[in-house]
Amino acid sequence: MERVAIVGVGLIGGSFALALRKAGFAGEIRGVGSAATLAAAEARGAIDRGATLEEAAGWADLLYLAQPVGRIISTLRLLEPWVRQEALVTDAGSTKRVIADTAYEHLTRCLFLGGHPMAGKESRGAENADAELFRGRPYVLTPEDSVDLERPAVREFRGWLERIGAREVGMSAEEHDRVVALSSHLPQLASTALAATLAGEELLAGPGLIDATRLALSSYEVWRDILATNADAITVALNAYIQRLENLRENLRTREAQEEFRRGADVAAKLRTR
């Protein structure tokens, strides 16, 4: 792996580039994106130079797609005539099944491996990129066939993931989408709906309400593609959550509420010990 192209050099793409450099990657890193994005990424030292998608695809050993999910899907539909057969195409999109389906339909000349680094921060853009962003965080890989993990280009990529401090986690694309629907998408919608319920109401806000509405600050721009490409798993998660709320509503004065508090406290405590 000597030539890396980062498509979408924002917080994740820029951080991946900086992390590679810090871990000793000595090859060239090119970025694909808008002029402003590329200027910020170059200023941050994340990329050596910009390129068009066609140039980058015809040149790179590793194509790292770090755009929003909808843009990754558009990119995957364009790559086939340009990519090198030896290249590995991977992505960092927040949902995996729709991306994988698109890749396996449109990209037959080279290897594709879906990925999702469970890392981020509130401030976006290459100007906030951080070589340590992935350290200690799970990095999900969703190979269609586990044999793919042993192919030379993938082994090399996984070696770099280890060197940048990421904790590799393997699962199927379906399993990933189900797990993030519960771990990430449901908490987001629970917080958004909670804050929206309070619109126009007189409130006496304590620290608990501040915590519970923090995710509601998230921008819809980040979430549109996620909701659209994981609607089935999110619907299942929302249904389970609504059922829990209805159960609490029916049991405000019974011991079942005590059981629910115990269940919730156990999960919340476990999340804090990992």
Add this chain to the structure above:
Amino acid sequence: MERVAIVGVGLIGGSFALALRKAGFAGEIRGVGSAATLAAAEARGAIDRGATLEEAAGWADLLYLAQPVGRIISTLRLLEPWVRQEALVTDAGSTKRVIADTAYEHLTRCLFLGGHPMAGKESRGAENADAELFRGRPYVLTPEDSVDLERPAVREFRGWLERIGAREVGMSAEEHDRVVALSSHLPQLASTALAATLAGEELLAGPGLIDATRLALSSYEVWRDILATNADAITVALNAYIQRLENLRENLRTREAQEEFRRGADVAAKLRTR
């Protein structure tokens, strides 16, 4: 106001006593509670000595009930034969309608004023009492008749609230219960139900899930009385929340989700600028 009795000298009662002292209260403060509680409160310098409820009630100018809601209700049922006619009885309970109903039914010989300091912290007990706990925080008073606010004993009590830095907010008991159902009880149940939904599931937890499940760590012991004495307002709040969630579920791919994110982000941002 020369003789203050704190019934239930935990975090709130102990902090109120310490705050009075710091604000220059020169009278005597007695505590009512278990031997262990009184020992902790005395060690912390919150009370001068302990007393039985009967002794304290027959002695105090101000009876400050800082127990859990259910215990406040039990106390109010006992006071009538003991209290002095000039005394003011007030409470710091988390719900107000049921407490006020009990007070007006059982306590006719002296004045009662419901209250709720919107202050607290995770660590409980007099050993964690803090003279600054109420500073800058809302302190809700729920007079049955606004004329009560001008009675001499109440004016004096309100003067001390001002001196300890609390921000007095007046509203009816019903309005209070409705506002805290939305501001405090709904966020608690939303977080508890969210965490309980995740029980037994494989998770990939990020900082968002940690925030969203923080309230779920709360103990049911604190919540049992609140849920039981505010069930109607909580049911209304839960219904509104469930409706929002169902609306999101039906609109994961439409512009309505965008509207809901905007509404939620507006509320969350406003909560942070107050």
